[in-house]
Amino acid sequence: MTISRRHLIQGAAGFASMAGLSAGVSTRALAQSAEPMRLGLLTVKTGPLASGGIDMERALTMFLKERNNELAGRKVELIVADTAGVPATARTKTQELVEKNKVHALVGPLAAFEALAIDDYLREVKIPTLSVAAAEDMTQRKPNPWFVRGTSSSAQCAHPMGEYCAKELGYKRMITIGDDIAFGQEMSAGFQRTFEDNGGKIVQKLFPPLTAPDYGTYVAQLKNDVDAIFLAFAGSNGFRFVRQLNEYGLLSKVKVVGGMTALDEAVLRNMGDEALGIITTCWYSADLNTPMNTKFATAFRDQFKYDPGFYAAGTYVEGQVLEAAMTATKGNVEDKEALMKALRAVKMETVRGPVRFDEFGNVVGDIYIRKVARKDGRLVNQVIKTYKDVSQFWTYDQKAFLAAPVYSRESPAAKFLEN
Amino acid sequence: MNKVLMLLFVAGLAIIPLVSGDFYINLATQILIAAVFALSLNLLVGYGGLTSLGHVAFLGLSAYICAWTSTKLGVAPLVAIGLSLVITTIMSALFGLIALRATGLGFLMITLAISQVLWGLAYRWASVTNGDNGISGLTRPSLFGLSLDSASSFYWLTLIISIFAFILMAAFAMSAFGSSLQGTRDQARRMRALGYNVWLIRWITFIYSGFWAAVAGLLYVYYNKYIHPSALSVTASAEALLAVIAGGAGTLGGPIVGAALLVFLKNYASSFVERWNMLLGFIFVLIVLLMPDGIVPGVQRLIRRMRGAQS
Numbered sequence: 050m051t052i053s054r055r056h057l058i059q060g061a062a063g064f065a066s067m068a069g070l071s072a073g074v075s076t077r078a079l080a081q082s083a084e085p086m087r088l089g090l091l092t093v094k095t096g097p098l099a100s101g102g103i104d105m106e107r108a109l110t111m112f113l114k115e116r117n118n119e120l121a122g123r124k125v126e127l128i129v130a131d132t133a134g135v136p137a138t139a140r141t142k143t144q145e146l147v148e149k150n151k152v153h154a155l156v157g158p159l160a161a162f163e164a165l166a167i168d169d170y171l172r173e174v175k176i177p178t179l180s181v182a183a184a185e186d187m188t189q190r191k192p193n194p195w196f197v198r199g200t201s202s203s204a205q206c207a208h209p210m211g212e213y214c215a216k217e218l219g220y221k222r223m224i225t226i227g228d229d230i231a232f233g234q235e236m237s238a239g240f241q242r243t244f245e246d247n248g249g250k251i252v253q254k255l256f257p258p259l260t261a262p263d264y265g266t267y268v269a270q271l272k273n274d275v276d277a278i279f280l281a282f283a284g285s286n287g288f289r290f291v292r293q294l295n296e297y298g299l300l301s302k303v304k305v306v307g308g309m310t311a312l313d314e315a316v317l318r319n320m321g322d323e324a325l326g327i328i329t330t331c332w333y334s335a336d337l338n339t340p341m342n343t344k345f346a347t348a349f350r351d352q353f354k355y356d357p358g359f360y361a362a363g364t365y366v367e368g369q370v371l372e373a374a375m376t377a378t379k380g381n382v383e384d385k386e387a388l389m390k391a392l393r394a395v396k397m398e399t400v401r402g403p404v405r406f407d408e409f410g411n412v413v414g415d416i417y418i419r420k421v422a423r424k425d426g427r428l429v430n431q432v433i434k435t436y437k438d439v440s441q442f443w444t445y446d447q448k449a450f451l452a453a454p455v456y457s458r459e460s461p462a463a464k465f466l467e468n
Numbered sequence: 469m470n471k472v473l474m475l476l477f478v479a480g481l482a483i484i485p486l487v488s489g490d491f492y493i494n495l496a497t498q499i500l501i502a503a504v505f506a507l508s509l510n511l512l513v514g515y516g517g518l519t520s521l522g523h524v525a526f527l528g529l530s531a532y533i534c535a536w537t538s539t540k541l542g543v544a545p546l547v548a549i550g551l552s553l554v555i556t557t558i559m560s561a562l563f564g565l566i567a568l569r570a571t572g573l574g575f576l577m578i579t580l581a582i583s584q585v586l587w588g589l590a591y592r593w594a595s596v597t598n599g600d601n602g603i604s605g606l607t608r609p610s611l612f613g614l615s616l617d618s619a620s621s622f623y624w625l626t627l628i629i630s631i632f633a634f635i636l637m638a639a640f641a642m643s644a645f646g647s648s649l650q651g652t653r654d655q656a657r658r659m660r661a662l663g664y665n666v667w668l669i670r671w672i673t674f675i676y677s678g679f680w681a682a683v684a685g686l687l688y689v690y691y692n693k694y695i696h697p698s699a700l701s702v703t704a705s706a707e708a709l710l711a712v713i714a715g716g717a718g719t720l721g722g723p724i725v726g727a728a729l730l731v732f733l734k735n736y737a738s739s740f741v742e743r744w745n746m747l748l749g750f751i752f753v754l755i756v757l758l759m760p761d762g763i764v765p766g767v768q769r770l771i772r773r774m775r776g777a778q779s
Contacts, residue, residue, distance in 0.1 A: 095744070095745055130739065131738055131739075131742075133734075133738070135698055136602065136692070136696040136698055137692055137699070138734065138735060140694070141494065141495070141498065141735045142735070144490070144491055144494050145735075145739065148489055148491040148494075149489065149491045161600070161601070162600060162601065162696050162698070165601055165602055165604050165694065166604070166694045166696060168604055168694075169604065169605070169693050169694070170693075184601065191604075229591070229600075230600045231599065231600040231601045232600075234599070234600070457594050457599065458594060458599070459594065459595075
């Protein structure tokens with residue numbers, strides 16, 4: 050089902066009177082007098098990032114539908130814009146949502162460079178934004194006061210994974226390979242940092258282009274005297290790389306571990322037994338055994354025939370955070386300062402587990418180490434260890450962390466590379 | 469008659485900010501920037517017969533130089549603008565030396581290669597370009613004490629620069645030099661036999677075109693206040709080329725119409741049509757079928773035919 054600029058206020062009139070019976074008088078009065086809250090979704094529906102973008106739209110539409118398009122006693126009108134994954138278009142679309150549609154808050158955008166492209170504009174127009182874009186600096190060295198992120202920064206999940214690989218799995222020598230975009234670079238850098246701090250050595254770092262049609266040349270370059278390979282891929286690239294490793298007969302010879310989008314639920318459904326046993330890290334798993342998540346994952350699966358992954362769950366979490374903040378402000382979204390304050394003060398249980406925000410608007414929450422297993426005939430990311438209350442700074446001193454340059458291909462420097 | 473129409477048109481453009489909201493003003497600004505860029509490309513493609521698939525190299529180069537010198541070196545806006553224009557123009561002279569060793573497909577491939585090299589640099593030379601994070605934090609300068617931060621003020625500035633660009637590029641195309649350029653397009657050998665230095669004519673055009681692409685780049689970067697490697701991608705070059713061809717290569721109005729169509733479809737129609745990429749393709753196919761030489765020549769022909777039918 051596709052909804053682009055269809056206004057989602059169906060059945061609202063009939064429902065408002067019903068809600069009025071159970072809800073308090075004040076919210077009833079508000080719901081009837083105030084115009085609907087307008088929520089903009091910046092997503093990507095065309096181009097290589099579209100699969101995640103469509104998941105975002107599906108999850109948010111589902112979230113609102115479950116609540117009959119009403120949050121905190123106020124009707125919500127959702128306006129979806131396609132940024133095509135291009136920074137300049139993302140900017141125009143944001144302007145359109147803000148200036149033409151007069152949205153009160155934004156969900157999105159998807160990609161880091163989109164978030165950076167609209168950064169100054171968000172400051173200028175002061176629109177509370179709930180994003181899944183992982184760019185480290187959006188909540189670190191250049192924090193935007195109008196930004197909250199309920200998912201994680203690029204390296205937030207990679208930090209515990211580095212420690213896990215060194216300490217629990219006992220790996221000594223590893224390779225990182227990831228997409229040559231900020232997301233893949235930051236994730237690789239975060240992994241390398243904690244892995245090496247715990248005695249491991251990254252002996253090779255590879256960055257294939259985002260749209261590499263074939264990983265053959267990269268597979269051929271891989272060193273064979275390593276314990277494991279860390280995958281920092283996004284979208285369907287992790288799946289493609291693992292499949293190619295398998296075709297080359299290497300998957301039985303070398304261990305593979307992955308970052309938060311390497312074996313996302315959205316691509317796991319296309320994989321076979323070769324994926325079994327691969328360990329990845331993420332702030333979510335569709336297999337997470339909490340009543341709230343079981344309900345969400347089941348409903349999502351029933352509707353779309355696959356498990357919710359990074360983008361679907363992330364957008365759903367943003368929805369929950371927004372609802373909590375709007376409840377705190379009693380549905381008042383016109384006072385943007387108050388809404389923003391309430392958003393950052395949110396402390397709640399979501400489908401991903403407990404969530405709260407640090408002073409930069411980035412989430413502090415649980416990170417899960419997950420292992421691919423077969424369950425009810427389909428592959429799932431089974432949680433095998435939980436790191437509680439992980440912040441974007443991991444265990445490092447915040448001041449020192451922020452004083453160092455942002456994670457990139459060169460930073461922190463890899464001291465053990467062998468060529 | 470034509471002049472009166474043109475004045476009316478410009479006057480109409482000038483009052484856009486008075487009658488519409490910020491979103492449409494910004495859309496109009498983007499159309500103007502795309503039009504300046506398409507006009508500069510049109511000098512090569514339309515008048516010189518040199519199809520370039522790497523023209524964004526100059527737009528991107530000047531945008532990056534401006535963003536980098538302003539944010540990292542902290543130079544004054546005027547200095548940054550001057551540096552961008554000068555360096556980009558010099559670079560276009562150098563690239564011209566390489567690209568103009570060939571014409572036709574060879575020229576297309578070399579320009580494509582050059583722009584890909586710059587695209588790769590923008591991605592990989594992270595210490596300068598910030599790689600995939602792009603350069604942000606650029607602020608618009610104020611002009612004679614007037615702030616350019618509002619949508620309308622920046623639109624007016626863009627409009628003034630666009631009009632200048634149009635006049636200067638039109639003058640270039642319609643001058644004797646422009647005629648000799650068209651001569652090199654149609655009959656390069658004969659021009660050579662007549663004693664014209666074909667290579668030099670092309671080279672000067674390449675540099676002039678690069679200069680105006682740099683101007684478009686400056687407008688682009690100050691409008692977006694952000695620059696990302698995607699501005700240098702092949703797609704961006706191809707889009708500009710499409711705009712020129714769809715509007716009518718080798719005409720003065722064509723690139724403007726093409727750029728307006730493209731920006732409009734990309735940024736506005738995409739809100740209403742889910743498969744806007746398909747719509748874009750469909751419209752281009754229609755243009756090729758119905759008006760193979762572009763919208764402007766096609767419409768002109770239509771008008772002539774209607775007039776002919778009346779008399």
